[in-house]
Amino acid sequence: MALTQTWVLQGTSPTTIEATDSIALFNGTFGGAITVNAYNDSTHVRSSGGTDDSSANTPNNVKFISQSSGTGGDSQADWGDGTEDLDAMTTGEASIKLTVAYDSNITISDAIIYAYDGTTTTTAPTGMDVYLAEQADTNWVNADGSAAALALGDKGTPATSHDYYIAISTKPTTVGVKSANKVRIEFTYQ
Amino acid sequence: MITENTSCRWVAGLSNGETLVEGKGIVKEIKGEDSPWHKLQAYLKENNLTIQSFGLWVDDRHFNLPSNKPKFGGQVPIGYDCHRYCASDALSGGGNSEHYIFAEAIYPDYRVQLWVDLRDTSKSWITVK
Numbered sequence: 001m002a003l004t005q006t007w008v009l010q011g012t013s014p015t016t017i018e019a020t021d022s023i024a025l026f027n028g029t030f031g032g033a034i035t036v037n038a039y040n041d042s043t044h045v046r047s048s049g050g051t052d053d054s055s056a057n058t059p060n061n062v063k064f065i066s067q068s069s070g071t072g073g074d075s076q077a078d079w080g081d082g083t084e085d086l087d088a089m090t091t092g093e094a095s096i097k098l099t100v101a102y103d104s105n106i107t108i109s110d111a112i113i114y115a116y117d118g119t120t121t122t123t124a125p126t127g128m129d130v131y132l133a134e135q136a137d138t139n140w141v142n143a144d145g146s147a148a149a150l151a152l153g154d155k156g157t158p159a160t161s162h163d164y165y166i167a168i169s170t171k172p173t174t175v176g177v178k179s180a181n182k183v184r185i186e187f188t189y190q
Numbered sequence: 191m192i193t194e195n196t197s198c199r200w201v202a203g204l205s206n207g208e209t210l211v212e213g214k215g216i217v218k219e220i221k222g223e224d225s226p227w228h229k230l231q232a233y234l235k236e237n238n239l240t241i242q243s244f245g246l247w248v249d250d251r252h253f254n255l256p257s258n259k260p261k262f263g264g265q266v267p268i269g270y271d272c273h274r275y276c277a278s279d280a281l282s283g284g285g286n287s288e289h290y291i292f293a294e295a296i297y298p299d300y301r302v303q304l305w306v307d308l309r310d311t312s313k314s315w316i317t318v319k
Contacts, residue, residue, distance in 0.1 A: 003289075007280055023281040048283060096281070104225040109273070118282070158228050160221075168281075182282040188273035188292075190227040 011059035064169035094165035105158035111187035114149035125181035127174035135165035203243035244270040267295035
């Protein structure tokens, strides 16, 4: 029996993020640096060879706008329609779709996702802040290090496949490439 | 893709005297059907049974949680649970992954967990949560 995780950058067409690929956030152009303390204007899949695997797929981008300036303290984001409350984002508008699949019907619990420095899971990523949200969440989580992880909803109905829809937005806090940082997911299933 | 070490299985002793082994008999793993754990839960409910003992077997090695008649004394659990745990880097050009199974003996105020590394089943840990 095998457990599989399929990560996709959503868009007009989906781009599968293979094991050796990375998600890359830029200023609107592949390879274009985001200004320090600003947020991503484009999201791409970068191959291990450094090319833009998502260039033909018009990938989604979700940009952090505010932590609590929306309706009733909701976070705000822009996924291409202007500033909206984060919880108005539909599944199709999220940047990332994760599918966890298994041969038999499983449930999933205690799933968390976070960014770290690529070495120590409790250490925040270097030179950047990473914000994550699951579709329908009201507020971004600054998921820097495992202790600050975004908790994903349980999948309590047994099934061979479970989907998660996740938005990711980043803000560099220093100048330079941040490719040593990593995103990590943890979950239990039965 | 993470392929499980299927030689590591949970084993449940039931109140009717049956012993069920994950992946065998009525808790066989079949594509598209409920997982062995969910089959076990359904079987317990349908037949009004309880788990009396629980552990993990790796080939001929048996790692046992306290039963309802603890071999070495101590508290009797009020229930059992079992999960597999996966942690892996993603979206970042590869990285490392971990894969474990843990069985739990549940007590009123805490849980005793028995963990086995599914990539190296000679490694096991006990923790209390």
